[in-house]
Amino acid sequence: MTAASGAPLSVPFLDLGGVNNGLREEFDLAWKTVLDHGHFVGGPEVERFEGEFAASCEAKACIGVANGTDALELILAGLGIGRGDEVIVPTNTFIATAEAVCATGARPRFVDVCPDTLLIDPAAAQAAINSSTAAIIAVHLYGQMVDPEPISAIAAAHGLALIEDAAQAHGARHRGTSAGSVGIAAGFSFYPGKNLGALGDGGAVVTSDLGLANRIRSMANHGRSVTDRYLHDVAGRNSRLDTLQAALLSAKLPRLDAGNARRAAAMAAYREMLPQGCTPVSVQPGAAPVYHLAVIQVDDRSEVGTTLTAAGIGWGVHYPIPCHQQPALAGLHEPVAHEFPVAHEFPVAERAAGRILSLPMSPTLTVEQVARVCDVLGGAL
Numbered sequence: 001m002t003a004a005s006g007a008p009l010s011v012p013f014l015d016l017g018g019v020n021n022g023l024r025e026e027f028d029l030a031w032k033t034v035l036d037h038g039h040f041v042g043g044p045e046v047e048r049f050e051g052e053f054a055a056s057c058e059a060k061a062c063i064g065v066a067n068g069t070d071a072l073e074l075i076l077a078g079l080g081i082g083r084g085d086e087v088i089v090p091t092n093t094f095i096a097t098a099e100a101v102c103a104t105g106a107r108p109r110f111v112d113v114c115p116d117t118l119l120i121d122p123a124a125a126q127a128a129i130n131s132s133t134a135a136i137i138a139v140h141l142y143g144q145m146v147d148p149e150p151i152s153a154i155a156a157a158h159g160l161a162l163i164e165d166a167a168q169a170h171g172a173r174h175r176g177t178s179a180g181s182v183g184i185a186a187g188f189s190f191y192p193g194k195n196l197g198a199l200g201d202g203g204a205v206v207t208s209d210l211g212l213a214n215r216i217r218s219m220a221n222h223g224r225s226v227t228d229r230y231l232h233d234v235a236g237r238n239s240r241l242d243t244l245q246a247a248l249l250s251a252k253l254p255r256l257d258a259g260n261a262r263r264a265a266a267m268a269a270y271r272e273m274l275p276q277g278c279t280p281v282s283v284q285p286g287a288a289p290v291y292h293l294a295v296i297q298v299d300d301r302s303e304v305g306t307t308l309t310a311a312g313i314g315w316g317v318h319y320p321i322p323c324h325q326q327p328a329l330a331g332l333h334e335p336v337a338h339e340f341p342v343a344h345e346f347p348v349a350e351r352a353a354g355r356i357l358s359l360p361m362s363p364t365l366t367v368e369q370v371a372r373v374c375d376v377l378g379g380a381l
């Protein structure tokens with residue numbers, strides 16, 4: 001399969017240019033409007049985007065913040081979680097989920113994931129609960145929501161806060177619920193490569209608990225009182241979504257669903273054309289993922305990766321080192337006491353970490369490009 005030039009078709013891992021180029025006119029207008037009014041922080045575009053994004057998540061409130069890690073940390077802090085508390089976190093996630101817990105002074109309690117979806121295993125979460133547990137973070141990884149029912153039931157039965165890490169799941173749904181509407185609050189990232197990405201860093205907290213929303217809004221803005229800007233009720237910080245990013249995100253939000261549908265179509269094409277030996281992550285009954293990533297499992301990742309790179313095909317690994325094995329988090333994770341020595345504490349995540357590979361995925365990915373990737377994979381296996 002060749003490009004128009006006759007050279008073999010190369011396929012980028014993520015086509016950010018393709019995603020953003022179609023919006024140049026809207027971006028130019030957004031930039032001009034913000035430059036004209038000059039409210040670069042806290043301008044009217046922030047409130048507008050917050051309203052639009054909350055509605056799209058079926059939540060009552062949204063607070064724009066500086067990034068997705070801050071969103072999670074502010075949710076935890078807003079709930080009063082900190083030193084002495086434990087927060088249950090799946091070990092297969094981006095390190096930011098655990099970093100947010102550590103930043104509050106609380107301790108991440110890692111748990112294993114389900115072998116088919118690689119999402120948090122509700123039974124493992126249940127087994128990890130102890131008297132210090134304050135919350136569970138359900139990470140909607142790769143664009144697929146954690147099944148809300150079992151995890152909500154466990155959290156409710158033990159009086160724990162359920163927090164969603166929806167950084168990879170803008171627009172994802174599960175049996176009529178949308179990412180951001182399941183837990184007490186959800187953290188989103190607008191890092192440029194996300195399904196809804198800014199042209200820089202950005203993030204949001206989404207919640208229907210208006211008291212929590214007010215606390216987080218204040219904490220993210222130097223702990224300012226809502227009624228008096230010179231009164232600081234709590235020791236807060238600066239974590240705000242800037243006006244320009246909010247304006248750009250408002251321009252992109254109306255295209256989110258269409259982009260997600262194109263990702264789903266590309267994933268369907270992968271499922272049809274993937275050669276034997278490439279097993280995509282499963283979709284649970286009732287789930288409507290948004291395919292932030294197209295993750296497969298293979299036996300010999302290093303061989304497959306070398307072949308893809310040689311053919312000009314972008315790929316990645318999300319994530320090759322589970323959180324409990326990251327040096328930065330060493331010492332935070334207390335091994336569970338076992339009667340006999342066991343080689344693997346989180347066998348599912350540890351096995352998957354050596355086998356997962358993320359294939360090219362973008363809303364602009366064509367069937368021809370998917371076919372090229374699958375051809376090359378067929379040659380590698």
Ligand SMILES: Cc1ncc(COP(=O)(O)O)c(C=O)c1O
Nearest residue numbers: 067068069094096097167189191
């Ligand atoms: C699962 C997950 N959680 C949290 C984050 C943190 O978001 P940010 O990079 O905006 O801080 C990311 C972003 O990469 C993520 O993928």
